[in-house]
Amino acid sequence: MNKNKLTTREENYSDWYLDVIKAADLAETSIVRGCMIIKPYGYSIWENIKDELDKEFKRTGHKNAYFPLFIPLSLLSREADHVKGFAKECAVVTHHRLIESKDGKIIVDPEAELEEPLIVRPTSETIMYESYSKWISSWRDLPIMINQWNNVVRWELRTRPFIRTAEFLWQEGHTAHSTFEEADKEARTMLGVYRDFVEKKLAIPVIAGNKSENEKFAGALTTYTIEAMLQDGKALQAGTSHNLGQNFAKAFDIKFTDKDSEIKYVWQTSWGMSTRVIGALIMSHSDDNGLVLPPNIAPIQVVVIPIWKDNNKDEIVTKANEILKMLKENNELRIEIDDNDYESPGFKFNKWEKKGVPIRIEMGSRDIENSSVTLVRRDTLEKIIVKISDLSSEISNLLVSIQDSLYNNAMKRLTTNTVEVKDYDEFKKTVGTKDDSGHSFVKAFWCEGKSCEEKIKEETKATTRCLPLDSKEMEGKCIHCGEIAKHKWIFAVSY
RNA sequence: CGGGGCGUAGUUCAGUUGGCUAGAACGCUCGCUUUGGGAGCGAGAGGUCGCUAGUUCGAGUCUAGUCGCCCCGACCA
Numbered sequence: 001m002n003k004n005k006l007t008t009r010e011e012n013y014s015d016w017y018l019d020v021i022k023a024a025d026l027a028e029t030s031i032v033r034g035c036m037i038i039k040p041y042g043y044s045i046w047e048n049i050k051d052e053l054d055k056e057f058k059r060t061g062h063k064n065a066y067f068p069l070f071i072p073l074s075l076l077s078r079e080a081d082h083v084k085g086f087a088k089e090c091a092v093v094t095h096h097r098l099i100e101s102k103d104g105k106i107i108v109d110p111e112a113e114l115e116e117p118l119i120v121r122p123t124s125e126t127i128m129y130e131s132y133s134k135w136i137s138s139w140r141d142l143p144i145m146i147n148q149w150n151n152v153v154r155w156e157l158r159t160r161p162f163i164r165t166a167e168f169l170w171q172e173g174h175t176a177h178s179t180f181e182e183a184d185k186e187a188r189t190m191l192g193v194y195r196d197f198v199e200k201k202l203a204i205p206v207i208a209g210n211k212s213e214n215e216k217f218a219g220a221l222t223t224y225t226i227e228a229m230l231q232d233g234k235a236l237q238a239g240t241s242h243n244l245g246q247n248f249a250k251a252f253d254i255k256f257t258d259k260d261s262e263i264k265y266v267w268q269t270s271w272g273m274s275t276r277v278i279g280a281l282i283m284s285h286s287d288d289n290g291l292v293l294p295p296n297i298a299p300i301q302v303v304v305i306p307i308w309k310d311n312n313k314d315e316i317v318t319k320a321n322e323i324l325k326m327l328k329e330n331n332e333l334r335i336e337i338d339d340n341d342y343e344s345p346g347f348k349f350n351k352w353e354k355k356g357v358p359i360r361i362e363m364g365s366r367d368i369e370n371s372s373v374t375l376v377r378r379d380t381l382e383k384i385i386v387k388i389s390d391l392s393s394e395i396s397n398l399l400v401s402i403q404d405s406l407y408n409n410a411m412k413r414l415t416t417n418t419v420e421v422k423d424y425d426e427f428k429k430t431v432g433t434k435d436d437s438g439h440s441f442v443k444a445f446w447c448e449g450k451s452c453e454e455k456i457k458e459e460t461k462a463t464t465r466c467l468p469l470d471s472k473e474m475e476g477k478c479i480h481c482g483e484i485a486k487h488k489w490i491f492a493v494s495y
Numbered sequence: 496c497g498g499g500g501c502g503u504a505g506u507u508c509a510g511u512u513g514g515c516u517a518g519a520a521c522g523c524u525c526g527c528u529u530u531g532g533g534a535g536c537g538a539g540a541g542g543u544c545g546c547u548a549g550u551u552c553g554a555g556u557c558u559a560g561u562c563g564c565c566c567c568g569a570c571c572a
Contacts (some may be wrong), residue, residue: 030564030565088571089570125501154572158569158570158571215572216572225572237572240572307530344534345528345532345534347534348533349533351533365531374531383556
């Protein structure tokens with residue numbers, strides 16, 4: 001009998017990842033023209049992420065707005081580094097009309113070519129900053145602190161659901177300030193918002209740091225990043241925040257008259273987090289039974305499954321609904337009951353496990369007789385029998401315990417698999433180039449030269465992930481060339 | 496763009512040297528029995544074998560073309 005067991009991870013990580021997405025009903029796993037269909041359950045995770053982040057953005061003084069999807073080519077080209085960084089992956093609109101050809105086919109009307117091609121936004125710096133230049137003239141107009149929730153398109157040659165799709169959903173914050181210090185503080189603050197969110201809500205520990213010159217955002221002065229480690233030891237950039245300096249201000253002529261009557265360029269930041277974090281969520285916590293969701297972000301935190309016999313269905317379902325109501329009122333839970341009569345209890349257990357619901361409450365006649373219920377936690381599958389009178393407090397404690405335990409396990413993985421190496425041979429072995437089973441983060445001195453970075457990438461597939469924020473300057477030798485190096489960087493194979 | 500693979504039922508696939516009315520499992524529909532870990536039995540629906548041309552008495556199967564998809568690489572703030 002085909003029980004749709006998930007691929008075991010020894011077999012193939014990529015298959016396992018797709019299996020989890022499919023089993024949990026998050027998205028269509030076959031990518032259509034580089035784009036992904038996110039199904040309602042997957043989207044509800046994104047909605048929770050949006051709600052939590054949006055609250056933080058508002059708390060830190062930002063407002064939401066919306067800017068157009070299409071960016072004229074000339075506008076995108078205004079900042080030289082920026083356009084270079086995105087040139088290879090832009091979707092371009094060149095025509096505005098279709099017609100019927102002589103042989104009855106619908107074709108693009110050659111007469112309807114646009115005077116100037118429009119780029120589908122890969123990010124919105126350029127189109128937003130064109131407006132900023134009009135909006136800003138005095139120090140009183142600053143800071144501008146705007147965020148937008150939207151979709152962007154980057155024509156990736158190779159895609160993976162959630163982790164890298166041609167179109168994706170995200171938020172992008174764009175601020176303008178009167179001083180470098182204020183802008184840099186903003187960029188760091190927003191990285192902190194991302195780190196707190198990912199660690200506390202998604203239960204994924206991250207390493208926060210600076211990107212190398214080579215890896216930073218096209219057009220930025222400094223790029224700050226949070227890097228997560230997935231279960232196979234590969235790295236995934238979970239969020240970034242850029243100090244843009246005055247690069248865009250100069251390209252878009254964003255100037256203001258300061259208190260001292262001097263005309264100055266503004267200092268800017270941009271920062272983003274995308275549906276990619278759902279990929280990080282899946283790859284961080286899931287097991288061979290399917291998705292495992294941290295309670296703080298799970299669309300459904302508790303599912304109640306009544307188990308009845310022929311003669312006591314009404315009684316059990318009524319009791320289950322009472323408990324549902326009681327928990328909703330006492331605990332403000334996202335809780336659901338699954339009392340359909342066309343699926344067997346075993347089927348339901350399995351269904352909700354695949355969807356990663358943190359706690360399952362089983363209620364049958366055995367439980368009712370003892371005034372108790374059976375709790376099953378998704379992360380360990382441990383069964384706990386609880387008196388109904390203690391249920392409210394038990395559920396609260398258990399949700400916290402699951403959240404903590406997921407974070408701690410992920411933290412343990414990050415700690416034990418982040419290692420320092422003594423030479424380049426060990427570097428190669430540790431970072432894990434041979435197969436997909438054993439990757440690690442490697443912490444090593446690097447001279448910060450571009451050629452070493454490129455050679456290491458060529459030889460090991462590992463890239464510099466970041467220079468951790470808490471790094472101290474030291475004396476050492478570059479792991480690759482042996483020249484003087486001041487900092488230990490994190491290297492890893494990434495998605 | 497380079498290398499490899501695949502297009503047959505809703506899904507995953509089988510289909511031999513070309514041969515009769517194209518198959519399985521899962522899923523779906525209906526009925527009865529079930530219900531504490533993916534239920535059982537019975538009945539049923541569901542296919543222009545990606546498309547076009549060719550070879551042949553005969554093509555899911557062979558040939559050519561064409562379209563589409565997947566995997567590996569190049570690309571990926």
